[in-house]
Amino acid sequence: MTAFCVAYVAVQIVLSIRGLSNPGRLRFAWGMYAVAGSLPTIDIVYPAAYARPMEPDVAERFLVMRGRPDVDYEVLLPPYICAAVPAAEALHVERRTFPCRR
Amino acid sequence: MWNAAPSLAADSTADRNGEPSRPVALARILVGIAALLQISAVGPHLTKLLAPGAFRAPYAITPPIGAAWTPIMICLIVALAVAAIVGWHTRIALAGLAAMIALVLALDQQLYGNDLYLLALECFLLCFAGSGAALSLDARRRGGASDLVERWPVLLLKIQLSIVYAFTAIAKINPQFLRGEVMQAALRFEDIPSQLAVALSLVSIGVECFLAVALWFHVTRRTAMLVASCCTPRFWCCSNGALSWSRLSWRCWLSTCCSRACGQASTW
Numbered sequence: 001m002t003a004f005c006v007a008y009v010a011v012q013i014v015l016s017i018r019g020l021s022n023p024g025r026l027r028f029a030w031g032m033y034a035v036a037g038s039l040p041t042i043d044i045v046y047p048a049a050y051a052r053p054m055e056p057d058v059a060e061r062f063l064v065m066r067g068r069p070d071v072d073y074e075v076l077l078p079p080y081i082c083a084a085v086p087a088a089e090a091l092h093v094e095r096r097t098f099p100c101r102r
Numbered sequence: 103m104w105n106a107a108p109s110l111a112a113d114s115t116a117d118r119n120g121e122p123s124r125p126v127a128l129a130r131i132l133v134g135i136a137a138l139l140q141i142s143a144v145g146p147h148l149t150k151l152l153a154p155g156a157f158r159a160p161y162a163i164t165p166p167i168g169a170a171w172t173p174i175m176i177c178l179i180v181a182l183a184v185a186a187i188v189g190w191h192t193r194i195a196l197a198g199l200a201a202m203i204a205l206v207l208a209l210d211q212q213l214y215g216n217d218l219y220l221l222a223l224e225c226f227l228l229c230f231a232g233s234g235a236a237l238s239l240d241a242r243r244r245g246g247a248s249d250l251v252e253r254w255p256v257l258l259l260k261i262q263l264s265i266v267y268a269f270t271a272i273a274k275i276n277p278q279f280l281r282g283e284v285m286q287a288a289l290r291f292e293d294i295p296s297q298l299a300v301a302l303s304l305v306s307i308g309v310e311c312f313l314a315v316a317l318w319f320h321v322t323r324r325t326a327m328l329v330a331s332c333c334t335p336r337f338w339c340c341s342n343g344a345l346s347w348s349r350l351s352w353r354c355w356l357s358t359c360c361s362r363a364c365g366q367a368s369t370w
Contacts, residue, residue: 005254009261016269023273030266031273032216036287062157063212064150071211076159084155 024069037067040074043092044085120250123236127189127247129259130196130233133224134187137199140221141179144206144213148172151210159211167209178202186225189238193229200225216266223262231255260318267314274307 019029062081067073078091082100091098150156152169167175179202185195203222207214234240236247278284282299285306309329316326 001254005258008258009265012262012265016265019269020273023276023279027214028219029273030216030269032270033284033288034270034273034276035278036284064153064156065147065212068212068214070214071159073159076211077157080157 027070035069037069039063039067040077040094041092042077042081044081044088045090045092045097046087047089121231121253121256123232123248123251126228126231126233126251126256127235127237130189130192130228131187131237133196133221133228134183134199136221137183137186137203137225138180140218141176141183144215144218145176147213148176148206148209151212161208161211163208164210165205165208167205175202175206179206189234189240192234192238192240193232196225196229196233200229220262220266224259227255227259227262231259264314264318267310271307271310271314274303274310279303279307 015026015028016030019026019031024031024033024035062077062084074093078093078098081091082088082098088100090100149169149172151158152167152172154169179199182195182199182202185191186199200222203218203225207218207222230252232248232251235251238247241247274280274284280300280303282296282301282303285299285303286294286296313326313330316322316329
């Protein structure tokens with residue numbers, strides 16, 4: 001039992017120390033509310049013939065929950081938005097362009 | 103229904119073979135109440151996330167659970183939490199509660215929350231502690247409460263809570279938090295002076311440092327409880343203040359229960 005207790009505490013401490021390298025962004029490390037969650041800036045690019053104004057806060061529109069600091073939205077959101085907006089030709093994600101392949 | 107004994111008796115019954123059962127039973131009840139509070143907050147998110155067409159952020163291995171299972175999962179968690187509170191088949195209820203919370207956490211990256219994770223760990227440890235030995239239907243069915251429960255899970259629970267407070271305080275020592283940006287993002291009042299946000303951030307770090315240590319010692323425990331219950335900036339200033347208060351406060355109450363249970367060990 002002593003071995004289990006030592007292992008339990010060691011795992012908790014190691015994960016927490018690992019989490020300090022990137023506060024609030026690593027799961028299973030303790031750092032509640034240490035950083036604010038932020039969403040990437042995403043703009044939808046439509047074909048020239050498809051007149052549509054630029055939409056602000058695109059990332060926020062597609063989320064059902066508040067942005068979390070430990071979720072990689074820059075990787076996970078673009079494929080979803082491309083599928084959800086059939087007219088989208090590409091996405092500007094921060095400074096990168098993500099083509100929507102059909 | 104339950105025979106409440108003076109809590110001071112708890113310290114005197116601690117010995118090398120176990121810990122007094124009543125404070126640990128009280129901790130079990132608090133964890134059950136916390137589970138009900140948490141599921142009331144997470145339930146709506148769970149329903150929306152599992153609805154068809156919602157944005158999902160799955161893990162490499164995510165349980166294939168659809169929207170139809172949401173009400174069943176929520177009802178099961180509520181039932182297990184109630185069973186844990188009243189102490190009906192306590193070990194099974196706590197083990198089931200830990201497993202269900204782990205399942206919720208595994209469903210989507212967006213559902214992860216340290217509060218839920220901590221709750222699962224607490225259920226897991228209380229399950230081993232034999233927390234149904236007192237203040238429970240199990241004890242009533244056996245014809246009386248047991249005086250002692252396992253010591254090691256109670257000690258682990260205390261250490262766990264200190265680790266949570268200590269590392270959360272350290273993690274908050276980062277430029278974004280120290281500039282008050284995190285506090286401002288969470289404030290329910292708009293346009294507060296940045297100096298006030300910075301001050302509240304520093305207070306928040308101080309409170310958590312204090313709680314990491316103070317709950318271990320008899321002389322500081324009462325002050326720690328008072329600080330945690332009344333003076334946390336999040337309680338007064340955040341949009342979800344009531345939930346923040348309940349989270350911080352029940353953790354402190356839990357730690358206090360464990361400290362009482364640990365008796366002499368709490369004066370390390």
